[in-house]
Every structure is written in structure tokens, then in C-alpha cells.
Amino acid sequence: DNVSRAQNLLHQAVVGGAEIAALPECFNSPYGVSNFAKYAEPIPGETTEALSKMAVSNGVYVVGGSIPERDQEGLFNTTTVFAPNGDLIAKYRKMHLFDIDIPGKITFKESDALMPGSGFTHFTTPFATIGLGICYDIRFPELAQIYAHKGCELLIYPGAFNMTTGPAHWELLQRARALDNQLFVATVSPARDPDASYVAWGHSMVVNPWGTVIASAEADEKIVYADLDLGLLHDVRRRVPVLVQKRLDLYQESTPRL
Numbered sequence: 001d002n003v004s005r006a007q008n009l010l011h012q013a014v015v016g017g018a019e020i021a022a023l024p025e026c027f028n029s030p031y032g033v034s035n036f037a038k039y040a041e042p043i044p045g046e047t048t049e050a051l052s053k054m055a056v057s058n059g060v061y062v063v064g065g066s067i068p069e070r071d072q073e074g075l076f077n078t079t080t081v082f083a084p085n086g087d088l089i090a091k092y093r094k095m096h097l098f099d100i101d102i103p104g105k106i107t108f109k110e111s112d113a114l115m116p117g118s119g120f121t122h123f124t125t126p127f128a129t130i131g132l133g134i135c136y137d138i139r140f141p142e143l144a145q146i147y148a149h150k151g152c153e154l155l156i157y158p159g160a161f162n163m164t165t166g167p168a169h170w171e172l173l174q175r176a177r178a179l180d181n182q183l184f185v186a187t188v189s190p191a192r193d194p195d196a197s198y199v200a201w202g203h204s205m206v207v208n209p210w211g212t213v214i215a216s217a218e219a220d221e222k223i224v225y226a227d228l229d230l231g232l233l234h235d236v237r238r239r240v241p242v243l244v245q246k247r248l249d250l251y252q253e254s255t256p257r258l
């Protein structure tokens with residue numbers, strides 16, 4: 001049901017002018033530790049075959065949100081990207097697993113079911129060079145900075161924040177990553193289902209390199225469109241040249257004191 005819903009919405013997005021279309025985190029299954037094993041698929045598998053066909057039949061790049069992936073090592077939360085000819089051109093496994101405990105609000109331990117990925121993944125399209133993260137990954141500025149240093153102009157994070165962290169941090173983190181790195185940031189969330197065991201915040205969004213939200217959904221299902229003006233990215237980088245002013249010679253990796 002979810003895959004055919006994604007098929008229809010993706011087609012609508014392309015009719016509306018999209019050339020790169022992205023789906024939400026865990027778009028083919030409910031997001032929850034007890035669901036991952038039940039819904040996990042190999043790659044290639046049923047869902048990724050459908051994503052490849054969606055790319056071909058619509059002639060677009062498809063960033064396939066994420067799905068629970070099963071391979072010999074275990075389960076992962078994985079994004080796949082398909083080119084308009086249907087080829088798998090990128091695969092990214094969520095690197096930072098969502099393990100948090102806010103008593104009375106939200107306790108979630110993704111690592112009870114999933115393994116973390118350890119590979120950075122970016123890819124180039126005729127429109128932009130794009131880096132991938134998934135949801136909780138957006139909290140880690142280093143990941144975004146590494147992609148910026150690799151030449152990414154857009155970061156896409158399929159993500160499902162929740163009713164506690166969503167209102168507090170979702171937009172703030174996107175604007176922060178966009179501003180830190182002077183690039184576009186897009187997030188793609190499932191719409192809110194108040195009856196689900198994990199209630200997603202929704203609010204898929206696109207932020208520009210100046211830190212401005214240029215397109216946004218609310219809680220309900222919606223296709224969010226944005227034009228990426230790379231001229232703005234270069235302009236912001238020229239006028240506020242923090243990327244070349246960084247004192248990389250002085251910043252040393254250190255272990256946080258907790």
C-alpha cells in the first residue's frame with residue numbers, strides 16, 4: 001500500500017515539475033524498533049525494484065527515502081538513489097542511530113534492532129551534487145561539513161522526527177546545517193498519523209544556503225516543491241566566505257568530556 005502510494009505521489013510530483021524526487025524515512029513500513037525486522041527487505045528487493053521502475057517511468061532521479069534493509073550482517077536503515085535510467089547510483093546507511101531517552105516523552109533505541117552504517121555517500125546529478133543523511137544524522141554537524149567539503153550543494157535527509165523533538169529541533173537543525181555549510185538542505189518526513197505507535201512531526205522542508213525556509217509542508221501529506229538556485233549558493237559563499245576562512249589548522253578532533 002505504501003509503495004503504491006509513493007508511486008502515485010511521485011508521479012504527481014513529476015507532473016508538477018520535479019526533476020529530483022525524494023521520499024520519507026522508512027516510507028514502506030511503520031517506523032518502530034519492533035517493526036524493522038518484520039518489514040526489512042534485501043537490496044535489490046521488492047521496494048527498491050519499484051523505486052527503480054518509478055525512476056524510469058517518470059524519467060527522474062529518485063531518492064528512495066529509506067527502508068529497513070536486511071543483509072548478511074544484519075538490519076540497516078538505508079536510502080537508495082536511482083537515476084532516470086533505473087540504475088542504483090547511491091546507497092547510504094544511517095550512520096548515527098536514534099537512541100534517546102526523554103522520560104515521559106520519548107524513549108527510542110534504534111540500535112536494539114539496527115546496525116549503523118559507516119560510509120559517506122554523495123552523488124552528482126546535472127542539477128546539483130547531493131549528500132545523504134537520515135533523520136538523527138542531521139544532529140551531527142560533522143557529517144554535513146564533510147559533505148560540504150566534498151562539494152555537495154544539497155543535503156537530503158529523509159527523516160521522521162516526533163512530537164517532542166520535532167517542534168523543538170526539526171527546523172532549527174536544518175537551518176543550522178544549511179547556514180554552517182552554505183548549501184541547500186531538504187528533509188522529507190512521513191505525514192503525521194496520530195494513531196501510529198510513533199507519531200511523526202511531518203513538516204518536510206527545504207532551506208536555502210542563507211538559512212531561509214523556502215518550502216515547507218505542515219503535518220499532513222503534501223508534495224513540497226523547491227527550485228534550487230545554485231547562483232544563490234555561490235553568492236552567499238562569496239559574500240560571507242566562512243568556508244575559506246575556517247581555521248582547519250587549529251581545529252583538532254577531541255573526545256567530548258561528559
Ligand SMILES: NC(=O)CC(=O)C(=O)O
Pocket residue numbers: 097098134135136137139160161162165166
Ligand atoms: N527519528 C530519528 O532518527 C531522529 C529524531 O527523531 C530526533 O533526532 O529527534
